[in-house]
Amino acid sequence: MEFLFNDWLGTPVWFWLSFIGIVVGLTAFDLGILHKEDKEMGIGESLKLSAFYISLALAFGVWVYFQKTGALGPEVGADLTMKYYTAFFIEKALSIDNVFVISLIFTYFAIPPKYQYRALLWGIMAVIVLRGIMIGLGAAVVQQYEWVLYIFAAFLVATGIKMLFAGDKPMDIEHNPVVRFISRHMRVTKELHDQHFFVKVADSRTGKLVWAATPLFLALVVINLADLVFAVDSVPAVFAITTDTFIVYTSNIMAILGLRALYFALAAMVHRFHYLKYALALVLVFIGSKIFIADFVLGGDKFPPVLSLGITAGLIAGGVIYSLWKTRGQEEPDWPAAEGPDAAKRHIDELTGGKAL
Template identity: 85%
Template sequence: MEFLFTVWLGTPVWFWLAFVGIVAGLTAFDLGFLHKEDKEMGIGESLKLSAFYISIALAFGIWVYFQKTAALGEAAGTELTVAYYTAFFIEKALSIDNVFVISLIFTYFAIPAKYQYRALLWGIIGVIVLRGIMIGVGAAVVQQYAWVLYFFAAFLVFTGIKMLFAGDKPMDIEHNPVIRWISRHMRVTKELHDEKFFVEVADDKTGKMVRAATPLFLALVVINLADLVFAVDSVPAVFAITTDTFIVYTSNIMAILGLRALYFALAAMVHRFHYLKYALALVLVFIGAKIFIADFLLGGDKFPPLLSLGVTAGLIAGGVVYSLVKTKGAEEPQWPAGEGPDAPRRHLDELTDGKAL
C-alpha cells in the first residue's frame, strides 16, 4: 500500500493509476459497448458523445483541484487546476486542425466512414503512448535544464508568428518518406478488408498465403505521424503553462480522448473554422511571451493563472465565432477521394510503385 502513495513525477502513484484506469475504462466502454459494431456515426451522436467526453474532462479538473489542494494547499491546488483547464482548452482547439488533416488522410485512402472510428480509436491509443514518451522526455529535460523553457517559449512565439503569415498547405501524404518506405517494404492490399489492419492473401507470384497490410493500416500510420507533427507545437505549449508532468499529460490525453467523437461532427464543417488558426497562432504567441513577461517584467513572479486562462479562452472563442460568421454559407471543399472504397487504389500503386497486392 505504501507504493500507492509514493510520489512519482510530483504526483502520488495512485493518482496516476486512477487516471490510467479512467482512460482504459472509457476506451473499453467506447469500443466494447458503444461501437461494438462498425457503423457510420451521425453528427448528432458525435456531438452527444463529444459532450460526454468534455464533461468527463471538466469533472476530472475538479478532482485535480481537491487532490492537489489536499496535498499542496489551496493556492497550489487552484493554480494547477487553472493550468489544467488552460492546457485542456488549448489542446482541444488545436485538435480542430487535427480534424482537417485526419479527414484528408481518410479521403486520400478512401476509408469509408463506418471504419474511420475504429482507426481513430487505435490511432488515439498510439497517440497516448507517443505523447507519454514525449512528455516524459520533456519533463526530464526541463527538470535538468530549466533554461529549456525559454527555448520552448521562443519556439512558440516563432511558430505562432509563422502560422499568422503562412498559407494553407495540405499534408503531402504521397511524398511522406515514412509512409513510402512502409508501403515499399510491406505487402499492401489494394482493397480494404472491412475493419482489419492485416489480412492473409495469396501472393501474385508464388500463390502462397502471405500476411499483408491494408489501406486502413497505412491510414493509421499516417494519422500517428501527423500527431507527432502537431505534438511539436502542443507539448511545448503546455510546458510553457506548467511544468507539472501530471497536469501536462492529463490535459493532453483528456483533450485527445474526445477527438474521435468530435471528429465526425467537425469533419463535415471543418471548412467553417478557417480563421481559427489565426486565433491559435495568437494563443501560441501569448503562451510563449508570458514566460518572458513573468521572468523579465514581473521580476520572476508567475503570470496570473486566471488571466492566462481568460486570454486563452477569449482568443479561442473569438476565433471560432469569427470563423463561423465569416464562412457562413461557404461550400464544403471537395477533396479527390479516389475511385471508391472497394476499387483498386491508384494512390497505393503510386506509393508502392505498382507492387500492391
C-alpha cells in the same frame, strides 16, 4: 500498499493509476460496447459523445483541484487547476486542425465512415503512448535544464508568427518518406478488408497465403505521423504553461480522448473553422511570450493563471465565432485528393511502386 501513496513525478502513484484506469475503462467501454459493430456515427451521436468527454475532462479538473489542494494547499491547488484547464482548452482547439488533416487522410485512402471510428480509436491509443514518451522526455529535459523553457517559449512565438502568415498547405501523403518506406517494405493490399489492418492474401508470385497490411493500416500510420507533427507544437505549449508532468499529460490525453467523437461532428464542416488557425497562432504567441513577461517584466512573479485562462479562452472563442460568421453560407470545398476506390487503388500503387497485392 504504501507505494501507492508515494510520489511519482510530483503526484501520488494512486492518482496516476486512477487516471490510467479512467482512460482504459473509457476505451474498453467505447470499443467493446458503444461501437462493438462497425457503423457510421451520426452528427447527433457525435455531439452527445463529445459533450460527455468534455464534461468528463472538466470534472477531472475539479478532482485535480481537491487532490492538489490536499497535498499542497488551496493556493497551489487552484493554480494548478487553472493551468490544467488552460492546457486542456489549447489542446482541444489544436485538435480541430487535426480533424482537417485526418479527413484528408481518410479521403486519400477512401476509408468509409463506418471504419473510420475504429481506426481513430486505435490511433488515439497509440497517441496516448507516444505523447507519454514525448512528455516524459520533455519533463526530464526541463527538470535537468530549466533554461530549455525559454527555447520552448521562443519556439512557440516563432511558430505562432509563422502560422499567422503561412498559407494553407495540405499534407503531402504521397511523398511522405516514412509512408513510402513502409509501403515499399511491407506487403500491402489494394483494397480494404472490412475493419482489418492485416489480412492473409495470396501472393501474386508464389500463390501462397501471406500476411499483408491493408489501406486502413496505412491510414492509421499516417494519422499517427500527423499527430507527432502536431505534438511538436502542443507539448511545448503545455510545458510553457506548467512543468507539472501530471497536468501536462492529463490535459493532453483528456483533450485527445474526445477527438474521435468530435471528428464526426466537425469533419463535414471543418472548412467553417478556417480562421481559427489565426486565433491559435495568437494563443501560441501569448503562451510563449508569457514566460518572458513573467521573468523579465514582472520580476519573476507568476503570470496570473486566471488571466492566462481568460485570455486563452477568449482568443479561441473569438476565433470560432469569427470563423462561423465569416464562412456562413459557404459550401464545403473540394478535397485536394481524388475520392473513390479507384483513386485509392491508384494511390496505393504509387506508394508501393506498383507492388500492391
